[in-house]
Amino acid sequence: MITAAVNKPATAKQVFKNFQIGKRQLWESLPPHIAAGLTQEGEEALGKPWPFLTLTLFQDYFYTGNRKRYEELYFAKRKNLCSLVLAECVENKGRFLDSISEGIWSIISEVSWVLPAHNTYKRDTHALPIPLTDKPILDLFACETGALLSTTIHLLKEVLDPLLVRTVSDQLDLRILTPYLDDYVWWMGLKGETLNNWTTWCTQNILITAFTLDIKETIVKELYHKSAKSLDAWLDQYGDDGCCDEGPSYYHHAASCLWGCLYILEEGLGPIFTKLYQQEKIKNIAAYIMNVHVADDLYLNYADSLPKAGRLGVREYLFGKTVKNPSLIRQALLDYRIHPFEKGDNDYNLFYRLLAAVHSEELLTTPLPKEEKKPSFIWYQSVGLAIYRRGPFTLAVKAGNNGDSHNHNDTGSIILYAGKKPLLIDVGVGTYTSLTFSPKRYHIWTMQSAYHNVVNFPPIGQEAGKDFGATLLFVNDAKIVLELRGAYPEEAKVKSYIRTVTITPEKVMVHEFVEGTKEPMLTLMSPERCTAKEFDLVGDGWNITVDGNPIELVVTQLCVEDPPLVAAWGNELYRTTITFDTQLTWCVSVNS
Numbered sequence: 001m002i003t004a005a006v007n008k009p010a011t012a013k014q015v016f017k018n019f020q021i022g023k024r025q026l027w028e029s030l031p032p033h034i035a036a037g038l039t040q041e042g043e044e045a046l047g048k049p050w051p052f053l054t055l056t057l058f059q060d061y062f063y064t065g066n067r068k069r070y071e072e073l074y075f076a077k078r079k080n081l082c083s084l085v086l087a088e089c090v091e092n093k094g095r096f097l098d099s100i101s102e103g104i105w106s107i108i109s110e111v112s113w114v115l116p117a118h119n120t121y122k123r124d125t126h127a128l129p130i131p132l133t134d135k136p137i138l139d140l141f142a143c144e145t146g147a148l149l150s151t152t153i154h155l156l157k158e159v160l161d162p163l164l165v166r167t168v169s170d171q172l173d174l175r176i177l178t179p180y181l182d183d184y185v186w187w188m189g190l191k192g193e194t195l196n197n198w199t200t201w202c203t204q205n206i207l208i209t210a211f212t213l214d215i216k217e218t219i220v221k222e223l224y225h226k227s228a229k230s231l232d233a234w235l236d237q238y239g240d241d242g243c244c245d246e247g248p249s250y251y252h253h254a255a256s257c258l259w260g261c262l263y264i265l266e267e268g269l270g271p272i273f274t275k276l277y278q279q280e281k282i283k284n285i286a287a288y289i290m291n292v293h294v295a296d297d298l299y300l301n302y303a304d305s306l307p308k309a310g311r312l313g314v315r316e317y318l319f320g321k322t323v324k325n326p327s328l329i330r331q332a333l334l335d336y337r338i339h340p341f342e343k344g345d346n347d348y349n350l351f352y353r354l355l356a357a358v359h360s361e362e363l364l365t366t367p368l369p370k371e372e373k374k375p376s377f378i379w380y381q382s383v384g385l386a387i388y389r390r391g392p393f394t395l396a397v398k399a400g401n402n403g404d405s406h407n408h409n410d411t412g413s414i415i416l417y418a419g420k421k422p423l424l425i426d427v428g429v430g431t432y433t434s435l436t437f438s439p440k441r442y443h444i445w446t447m448q449s450a451y452h453n454v455v456n457f458p459p460i461g462q463e464a465g466k467d468f469g470a471t472l473l474f475v476n477d478a479k480i481v482l483e484l485r486g487a488y489p490e491e492a493k494v495k496s497y498i499r500t501v502t503i504t505p506e507k508v509m510v511h512e513f514v515e516g517t518k519e520p521m522l523t524l525m526s527p528e529r530c531t532a533k534e535f536d537l538v539g540d541g542w543n544i545t546v547d548g549n550p551i552e553l554v555v556t557q558l559c560v561e562d563p564p565l566v567a568a569w570g571n572e573l574y575r576t577t578i579t580f581d582t583q584l585t586w587c588v589s590v591n592s
Contacts, residue, residue, distance in 0.1 A: 042087020239382020242284025247305030391505030401469025
């Protein structure tokens with residue numbers, strides 16, 4: 001659908017011309033506190049160093065599995081450059097130019113822009129210890145670095161040294177554009193690969209680079225035609241219902257980057273996607289994030305997502321405008337107005353920062369759309385996700401299979417909130433290390449079904465892969481019934497495991513029925529300690545009553561030290577296990 005649109009005759013033009021430093025009307029019309037904030041960020045970045053990224057630091061990941069030490073310096077440099085560029089655009093006095101030039105030089109002096117964890121030529125294989133400069137790797141952040149540098153010289157071209165501009169352009173051609181046109185990477189999706197957020201995220205930044213540099217139109221045309229094929233391949237694999245199988249955190253890198261790709265193409269080629277934005281699939285992709293929204297900055301997380309999945313901002317606001325989604329517009333405006341300088345996990349992306357600055361007046365003054373009631377029931381068939389809202393409850397039941405991108409072994413698991421209060425949780429994901437995307441991924445406890453709200457058969461839990469999943473027996477707006485035996489390997493000896501989840505405004509009831517030779521054990525994960533009264537649990541304002549044939553109940557405190565998990569839940573989590581014979585019914589209610 002995108003390829004058809006870009007095949008129409010069009011003359012490509014550079015984007016963001018109205019944002020260049022010489023176009024003073026834009027920069028001088030920013031709301032005063034936004035301009036002052038951007039200037040202050042630039043001043044804070046002025047004195048910061050431009051660290052050299054050593055080989056030893058690059059190889060740290062290869063030898064220890066630690067990603068953080070290299071990435072902290074890598075991203076800090078890019079964040080500082082963003083802050084300096086925006087401050088100079090606001091002030092236009094040359095005060096930040098020397099530091100900007102040093103930052104540019106520091107980044108182009110890096111032997112490679114690929115992250116150590118991504119330094120491989122074959123998907124899901126161990127990274128190489130040294131980057132090969134004769135064959136640059138186009139990973140997420142090499143592409144993002146290209147977009148940062150190309151946008152920087154585009155905005156500041158008239159005030160930067162022309163020789164530096166030329167050098168940067170040469171480096172971008174060598175490291176980004178030529179490899180993109182001449183080489184093939186799996187995320188391009190032109191050979192039937194399974195795709196994920198890399199496709200839209202990388203493609204967006206390739207397009208930014210292409211449409212901000214002063215290059216031949218024939219080259220630009222070749223670039224956008226190839227990118228359109230990749231985006232079509234990605235869309236072909238995405239469910240028509242718009243569900244992101246990687247969880248809400250990745251909405252910002254998948255759906256929002258899809259919007260970014262279309263935005264850049266339209267800026268460069270003209271308004272070519274009017275009909276595309278009217279298609280239900282695109283509307284559904286945009287709407288997903290509000291359908292998994294709980295309250296404030298909380299979302300129904302699964303896969304490699306956390307409950308605080310990132311505030312919405314200018315991209316989601318503009319996407320909402322494009323597809324005419326008032327709920328998305330409203331939440332993006334609310335998030336921006338509460339935290340106008342909260343930049344999320346991409347504060348090193350100049351494109352996002354630039355959009356937020358130039359649309360700041362609109363983001364601050366646009367009337368909020370009327371709040372709409374969230375749907376009481378959504379069934380995302382493509383992923384197997386059922387979402388219910390009744391009374392105080394927001395409930396998610398994850399069916400599907402264990403072959404999702406960024407998968408956790410969580411088939412059949414549930415997430416439950418009462419208002420903003422998390423009752424039963426998906427713990428989420430900790431700091432990425434070499435284990436996270438290795439054959440030992442499921443050695444990580446947060447990935448295992450034993451730490452999700454589902455039954456296991458100790459020491460055996462669910463297995464990963466599309467072959468391990470649920471059979472949907474029934475689903476409607478108040479009930480879902482799953483046969484889950486298929487999520488477990490043969491050694492679990494499960495003949496049948498039927499989970500029935502029913503919701504009313506007063507309670508959520510779950511019935512477990514198991515046939516097999518191993519003793520089943522239910523796990524319940526909570527951020528707060530519940531008091532056990534025989535086989536019932538009493539929490540702060542809520543309780544779980546248990547009926548059937550329970551054998552033993554154990555509450556275990558888990559000490560949490562990993563920073564992302566601490567930020568989400570604090571330093572303690574609680575795992576309740578209930579062993580039973582063949583049947584168990586447990587019911588969650590809140591105190592009136």
